[in-house]
Amino acid sequence: MHRAVLHRASYTSVSFIAPLVAGKMSVHQPRLQTLAKLIPPLTPTMHKGDCGRVAVFGGCEEFTGAPYFVASSSLRLGTDIAYLVCDRSAATAIKSYTPDIIVLPFLRPSSEDTGESKIGAILKRVHAMSVGSGLGKDRTLQESARLAICEARKNGIPIVLDADSLDIVCSDPSVISGYANAVLTPNPPEFARLCSALGLDPDSVDAEAEKKVGGAVRLLAHKLGGVTVVRKGQGDVISNGERVFVCDEAGGLRRCGGQGDVLCGATVTFMAWGEKYKQAVEARANSSRGGEKPGNGKQASSSSSEDIDPKDIPMLASYAACLLTRHASYLAYDEYGRATQSTNILEQIDISFDNKFEELLKAVRPANL
Numbered sequence: 001m002h003r004a005v006l007h008r009a010s011y012t013s014v015s016f017i018a019p020l021v022a023g024k025m026s027v028h029q030p031r032l033q034t035l036a037k038l039i040p041p042l043t044p045t046m047h048k049g050d051c052g053r054v055a056v057f058g059g060c061e062e063f064t065g066a067p068y069f070v071a072s073s074s075l076r077l078g079t080d081i082a083y084l085v086c087d088r089s090a091a092t093a094i095k096s097y098t099p100d101i102i103v104l105p106f107l108r109p110s111s112e113d114t115g116e117s118k119i120g121a122i123l124k125r126v127h128a129m130s131v132g133s134g135l136g137k138d139r140t141l142q143e144s145a146r147l148a149i150c151e152a153r154k155n156g157i158p159i160v161l162d163a164d165s166l167d168i169v170c171s172d173p174s175v176i177s178g179y180a181n182a183v184l185t186p187n188p189p190e191f192a193r194l195c196s197a198l199g200l201d202p203d204s205v206d207a208e209a210e211k212k213v214g215g216a217v218r219l220l221a222h223k224l225g226g227v228t229v230v231r232k233g234q235g236d237v238i239s240n241g242e243r244v245f246v247c248d249e250a251g252g253l254r255r256c257g258g259q260g261d262v263l264c265g266a267t268v269t270f271m272a273w274g275e276k277y278k279q280a281v282e283a284r285a286n287s288s289r290g291g292e293k294p295g296n297g298k299q300a301s302s303s304s305s306e307d308i309d310p311k312d313i314p315m316l317a318s319y320a321a322c323l324l325t326r327h328a329s330y331l332a333y334d335e336y337g338r339a340t341q342s343t344n345i346l347e348q349i350d351i352s353f354d355n356k357f358e359e360l361l362k363a364v365r366p367a368n369l
Contacts (some may be wrong), residue, residue, distance in 0.1 A: 007203075017285050019046040028243070028244070029199055029246070034308065035323075036361055037308055038316060038317065039361060040277075043140040047318065050330075051079055051080045052081075052262045052269065052272035053083070054081070054083070055083045055126045056368045057129060057135070057145055057165075058070070058084075058089075058131065058133040058134040058136060058163070059085075059086030059107070059133075060135065060136035060141060063134030064094050066133035066134030067084050067100070067134045067256060068094055068263040069133070069258050069261035069342060070084075070262075070268065071101045071265065073266055074266070075101070077251055077353055082101050083101075083102045083122055083126065084101050086103045086105055086107050087138075090105070095151050104122065105356070108116050109140070117189045120151055126157065128157065128269075129157055129275055130161075131145050132162040132163075132164045133164075135164035137164065137167070146168050146175060152328075157175070158181045158314070160267045160271060161182065162186075163261075167199070169359065170197040171197075177303035181314065182227045183230060183318050185311065185318075186231060186264060187233075191216075191217075191220070191231045195220055198224070200328050213245045214237050215245065217244065218232045218241055222240075222241030222343055228318055230321075233250040236326070238322065247322035249322070251326035251333075254332075259273055259342055263321055266320070267318055271317045274310075274313035278313070324353055325349070326350070327348075327356065329345050332347070333350075
């Protein structure tokens with residue numbers, strides 16, 4: 001038996017809101033019970049897609065593992081379908097990793113097809129999308145990614161931007177500025193480049209004090225018009241320009257490539273669940289007026305006063321993703337130590353989910369069928 005599995009029963013404790021005062025800024029951690037409301041309950045009457053469909057845009061000849069980690073972590077957490085839109089040069093390699101991911105090799109437009117119509121058709125099927133993992137620096141692929149972002153934004157689809165897609169934001173912040181249904185997940189160097197692109201003081205982004213880091217993240221998110229920013233680091237700092245969360249869950253000591261892609265996959269998963277949650281709340285409100293019952297697979301809380309405010313979903317989704325990824329990293333490092341790779345972290349993501357949410361989900365009111 002893997003050593004990590006032995007931790008399954010020891011990490012189910014419930015944490016409550018814990019204010020962490022950093023200077024004049026009050027930083028909070030959300031309740032796990034609140035995060036659990038976003039997770040769709042599994043019921044016998046559900047259909048394929050009721051637990052979410054996501055699209056992952058990325059993957060080129062050089063980088064094939066990154067988008068795989070995004071899509072695979074999302075599937076392992078419980079989404080039903082993951083589309084992976086990549087360059088044709090990456091498709092065969094990614095398809096060889098697993099048959100579970102639907103690989104679509106048309107990120108680079110052909111001479112006969114601009115690719116826009118295909119991308120638009122995919123976006124109509126999904127509840128959230130991620131862009132950037134394994135995208136590379138190719139200008140044609142970057143432009144296709146930019147068009148996908150614009151199309152998703154036009155249709156109100158939740159977006160997670162990571163890695164090379166952040167270069168698009170640096171060169172043209174307006175592509176995402178003001179879109180509150182988006183999450184950016186920069187590492188410290190990427191965060192510094194974003195700050196410089198937005199004209200913010202780069203000295204504040206490297207400060208070790210939590211006060212300055214949290215303030216810099218909040219300032220960048222505010223500058224981007226309410227986009228949620230997740231600055232990955234020793235403690236993951238999350239802000240939408242108004243509130244600040246810090247996820248300081250224990251993680252492993254390895255910093256192998258691919259961990260950010262697992263986080264991206266977890267984030268797009270919770271963003272998709274958040275979209276399903278909003279749809280369920282709207283359906284329940286409509287049914288209360290029209291006397292109809294919500295459809296299959298729709299989660300609903302016991303009263304409207306307990307509903308999550310839709311504007312809080314990106315912050316909550318980001319925190320949940322950070323929590324699960326850091327815990328999965330901890331479990332993988334506990335088993336493999338210095339040899340830990342991101343494939344090991346991916347293998348622990350479902351155990352991480354069970355440790356944090358399995359007991360809580362038993363207490364969440366099931367869907368009204």
